[in-house]
Amino acid sequence: MSERETPTGDPEQGADPRVLALLRDGTPANGLDLAPWWRANVAALATPPKRKSRSLQTWMQFAAVFVVGLSLGFVGRGGQASTPAKTQTCQYSESERSDLVAVLNAAAKNRGADWTPRQSVVLMLCSTCHTGQTATNLATLNLTASSL
């Protein structure tokens, strides 16, 4: 008979009395009393923690940092950062870019105008140029383009 088959009556009826006695005597010892702790602390558990108000000293520290920032020119009008954004300059010269495009176009001629790798390489070139990353260089791109 499997576990899922309908049983007949109480499982404990007819069970080995030694087992029932052992379960009675082997019941883990008690002695735990958490109720006093709960009586003392349950109210605190139910209260959402208060937002800690900042002391005057903390506000003074914030103000000091702000003043130092202002004097160094990091803070401009209305608290906006005044440091100018870096000018995005392409790391490749015009002729280098022309060379790459020529390589890509030559490869595209054989493979059709909608040649997807060509578009991907051009996108990579643009993002490489205009985010200032230097991980890729034109030689690699040329190599990629010619190997494509």
Next chain:
Amino acid sequence: LSAENVADRTAKAEPAVDDDARIMEEAAAGRVERFAEIVARHQSPLFRVAMSRLGDRATAEDAVQETFLDVFRGRMSFRKDQPFRPWMWTIHKNVCDAWLKKEHRWKSAAGRKTESAVDAVEERLLVRELLERLPTEQAEAVRLRFFGSLTYVEIAAVQKCPTPTAKNRVRYALQKLATLLDESEPMKVRQP
């Protein structure tokens, strides 16, 4: 533990069933001090089962406290039309499962048997060892029935199985325990 005793303990627990749901409702409504009654009422059976599963007193105490914290946190989501005890025992089971999974307490507890034997009677160790040799769900059903005093309907709810399956798990477990007891007779002889 005779069948009458279990039935008696279960019958004594029955009137508390409605009370538990009412107390949870009151605690959710803001009378949180009432929750201590839930703790006082259920801590012993929860501890006995945790102790049997985790094998270490400190860990079992932590597991029971964690269970009550989860029950307390869940007071807002507890639906008063659902039975409280299976809900609480399911939380307790999950807490114990998490302890066993994360901390491998059972293994470490087994390693500490020698030192824990100082304050534990050998029957307890024997019961733990025998239960460990049963299929997990059968051992769990026995713990819930004999240490937690749950009804078979409640055991079925905690184990997410039909009530007849819960009964059969206990039945087969008791049969296997009898067989294992025969095999471990030499251990019994050593008992005082």
